Amino acid sequence: MLTKGNSQIASLSRLVAALVATACGAPADRPGASTSDSSRADLRIVAVTHGVSANPFWSVVINGLDDAARDLGVRVEYQAPNTFDMVAMSEMIDAAVASRPDGLVVSIPDPAALGASIRAAVEVGIPVVTINSGGDVSASLGALAHVGQAEYDAGFGGGERLAQAGARRVLCVNQEVGNAALDTRCQGLTDALAEHNVPVSVLAVELADPEDTRQRVAGALLADPTIDGILTLGTTAAEPALAALRDLGRVGTVRLGTFDLSTEVLESIRDGEIDFAIDQQQYLQGYLPVVLLVLFIETGTVPGGGRAIPTGPGFVTIETAQQVMDLTRRGVR
Amino acid sequence: MSRREAGIFTRPFLRPGAAAAVGAVLIWLLFAGAAGSAFRSMAGTASYLNAAAPLGILAVGVALLMIGGEFDLSVGSIVGVSGMSVMLLTTELGWSLWPAIAGTVVLCLLIGFLNGLTVVRTQLPSFIVTLATLFMVRGLTIAAARGFTRRTQLGGLDEVAGYELARAAFGSAPVAGLRISIAWWLGCAALATWVLLRTPWGNWILAAGGQPEAARNVGVRVGRVKIGLFMTSALCACLVGIIQAVRFSGADALRGQLQEFYAIIAVVIGGTLLTGGYGTVIGAVFGALIFGMVRQGIVMSGIDADWFQVCLGAMLLLAVFVNRYVLLRAQRAS
Numbered sequence: 201m202l203t204k205g206n207s208q209i210a211s212l213s214r215l216v217a218a219l220v221a222t223a224c225g226a227p228a229d230r231p232g233a234s235t236s237d238s239s240r241a242d243l244r245i246v247a248v249t250h251g252v253s254a255n256p257f258w259s260v261v262i263n264g265l266d267d268a269a270r271d272l273g274v275r276v277e278y279q280a281p282n283t284f285d286m287v288a289m290s291e292m293i294d295a296a297v298a299s300r301p302d303g304l305v306v307s308i309p310d311p312a313a314l315g316a317s318i319r320a321a322v323e324v325g326i327p328v329v330t331i332n333s334g335g336d337v338s339a340s341l342g343a344l345a346h347v348g349q350a351e352y353d354a355g356f357g358g359g360e361r362l363a364q365a366g367a368r369r370v371l372c373v374n375q376e377v378g379n380a381a382l383d384t385r386c387q388g389l390t391d392a393l394a395e396h397n398v399p400v401s402v403l404a405v406e407l408a409d410p411e412d413t414r415q416r417v418a419g420a421l422l423a424d425p426t427i428d429g430i431l432t433l434g435t436t437a438a439e440p441a442l443a444a445l446r447d448l449g450r451v452g453t454v455r456l457g458t459f460d461l462s463t464e465v466l467e468s469i470r471d472g473e474i475d476f477a478i479d480q481q482q483y484l485q486g487y488l489p490v491v492l493l494v495l496f497i498e499t500g501t502v503p504g505g506g507r508a509i510p511t512g513p514g515f516v517t518i519e520t521a522q523q524v525m526d527l528t529r530r531g532v533r
Numbered sequence: 534m535s536r537r538e539a540g541i542f543t544r545p546f547l548r549p550g551a552a553a554a555v556g557a558v559l560i561w562l563l564f565a566g567a568a569g570s571a572f573r574s575m576a577g578t579a580s581y582l583n584a585a586a587p588l589g590i591l592a593v594g595v596a597l598l599m600i601g602g603e604f605d606l607s608v609g610s611i612v613g614v615s616g617m618s619v620m621l622l623t624t625e626l627g628w629s630l631w632p633a634i635a636g637t638v639v640l641c642l643l644i645g646f647l648n649g650l651t652v653v654r655t656q657l658p659s660f661i662v663t664l665a666t667l668f669m670v671r672g673l674t675i676a677a678a679r680g681f682t683r684r685t686q687l688g689g690l691d692e693v694a695g696y697e698l699a700r701a702a703f704g705s706a707p708v709a710g711l712r713i714s715i716a717w718w719l720g721c722a723a724l725a726t727w728v729l730l731r732t733p734w735g736n737w738i739l740a741a742g743g744q745p746e747a748a749r750n751v752g753v754r755v756g757r758v759k760i761g762l763f764m765t766s767a768l769c770a771c772l773v774g775i776i777q778a779v780r781f782s783g784a785d786a787l788r789g790q791l792q793e794f795y796a797i798i799a800v801v802i803g804g805t806l807l808t809g810g811y812g813t814v815i816g817a818v819f820g821a822l823i824f825g826m827v828r829q830g831i832v833m834s835g836i837d838a839d840w841f842q843v844c845l846g847a848m849l850l851l852a853v854f855v856n857r858y859v860l861l862r863a864q865r866a867s
Contacts (some may be wrong), residue, residue, distance in 0.1 A: 295832035301570035
């Protein structure tokens with residue numbers, strides 16, 4: 201009964217809105233504008249990702265979603281399982297699909313577990329935009345577009361930077377060998393530096409053990425003193441790598457770049473100890489999908505013909521570090 | 534309130550699990566209002582039943598074990614190891630799927646047996662023993678996955694011989710989006726209820742949980758009963774792991790995390806006492822159903838998923854209050 205009442209109220213209010221729109225919406229100058237505004241308020245977009253809202257990286261994505269919702273006047277709901285639980289995430293997508301939103305935003309860290317649920321959303325006619333991970337399967341699942349960082353291009357860009365900085369022998373410090381995305385970053389780096397005839401070797405380290413990482417980086421630098429460039433694939437490896445350079449007194453003579461941002465990394469860039477950080481600018485992974493879905497719903501347009509829309513790589517250097525630190529406090533970087 | 538009034542109005546509720554059934558109806562009404570037609574639609578119904586089924590299967594095993602007076606915190610890790618075991622046996626060692634499933638079942642039964650044997654022999658609290666198993670089994674799962682493949686997410690089960698039949702048995706959705714796992718859930722629950730209410734085993738389980746000394750004195754082999762119960766809960770977890778591996782055509786070393794707590798919550802919401810000797814499997818079925826409805830209903834009604842954990846904790850507390858009240862009334866009435 202409650203629902204029936206609610207839906208009656210809803211249809212009543214829609215009727216009132218339509219009447220008001222007709223009454224106030226002036227004769228012929230802008231008939232479309234007011235109707236599109238009132239229908240925008242009814243647009244409901246659901247985002248289901250693998251990023252718990254307490255995670256600092258994902259809270260920036262959520263801020264992007266919320267800001268876009270406010271700017272465009274649509275409703276956006278954010279859902280994520282409270283652990284890395286792909287079964288629960290697929291069930292959340294099923295629930296979201298059952299509630300028939302006007303658009304769906306999903307990340308795809310595990311295509312095998314989530315593919316069927318995403319395809320089911322596409323089959324009932326819900327436009328889907330994928331974000332962050334899953335760029336390689338996005339189109340085949342029927343998504344409109346993918347918004348994320350192309351890992352290969354990001355690694356390639358990092359290689360170009362190191363070559364410009366004058367590195368002649370480079371180490372790729374990988375804290376998760378076997379993770380396809382990270383291996384791709386190393387490959388991009390290797391290919392970029394190959395164009396400058398700079399050899400790259402991969403050093404595998406333990407994600408959860410910063411002390412071990414420090415020792416291994418120091419060991420690699422001692423074993424081959426000609427190494428004069430390092431790219432770490434995440435902040436968890438960047439901080440121990442910098443510590444190793446400090447131990448050996450080689451800060452500044454070995455060029456150091458990293459993927460991703462953290463407070464320590466930004467401070468070290470500002471102080472000139474780290475040359476650059478590759479930023480995937482995840483605020484865009486929240487903001488852009490909402491824009492894309494609203495535009496698709498209202499105009500049927502999709503930029504790039506469904507090709508992945510890269511949000512990175514952006515580069516944070518000594519010139520921009522302070523500015524990025526200020527923006528981090530506002531939750532948009 | 535006089536005893537007679539208690540008889541007329543409250544006797545139907547003075548059964549373990551009845552409060553959970555009433556709770557399930559109330560929660561359904563709540564979300565049918567809040568989430569509107571989505572929750573009442575076939576797709577919505579399928580979505581919460583599908584979400585409840587794996588937890589429901591776990592809860593059947595955990596309920597029997599808790600009625601028998603013990604905990605099993607290792608079920609989530611067993612879900613993880615069973616999926617990974619199926620994947621490694623097939624894709625790395627080249628077994629075909631059905632022998633791999635059989636081997637995985639043996640592995641799970643062995644883990645359950647070791648849990649039970651350790652608890653019975655050492656008289657240590659099962660909470661501690663199975664907490665240790667939780668970490669060891671999870672760690673071994675991750676180590677084995679990385680050792681064999683350098684990855685923790687494996688796919689490609691659909692290319693293994695025997696997959697078609699396994700898909701039909703474990704991973705299909707034969708009717709209107711309803712998954713076959715719901716049939717497994719209800720089948721397990723029916724079997725467990727029958728054992729509990731209609732066989733001598735049921736009496737032994739209740740006695741082992743409620744009055745272990747008295748049970749021993751009348752000749753119940755409490756140790757064997759408990760070891761059997763640990764193996765049963767491991768088997769239920771194994772079934773969930775196999776269902777998920779087949780359905781998603783792959784495994785993830787992290788699968789099943791936190792499920793041990795969700796299963797205990799479902800069982801407690803279902804009216805089973807933490808102290809053992811009192812409870813039903815039917816109650817656990819409703820407990821899992823409530824869990825599924827709340828988790829999916831929150832998404833469908835557009836409430837932030839952060840609130841799910843708040844609801845879960847609140848429901849657990851409420852269930853414990855209701856259970857204690859019902860138990861006191863039942864004792865007074867008898």
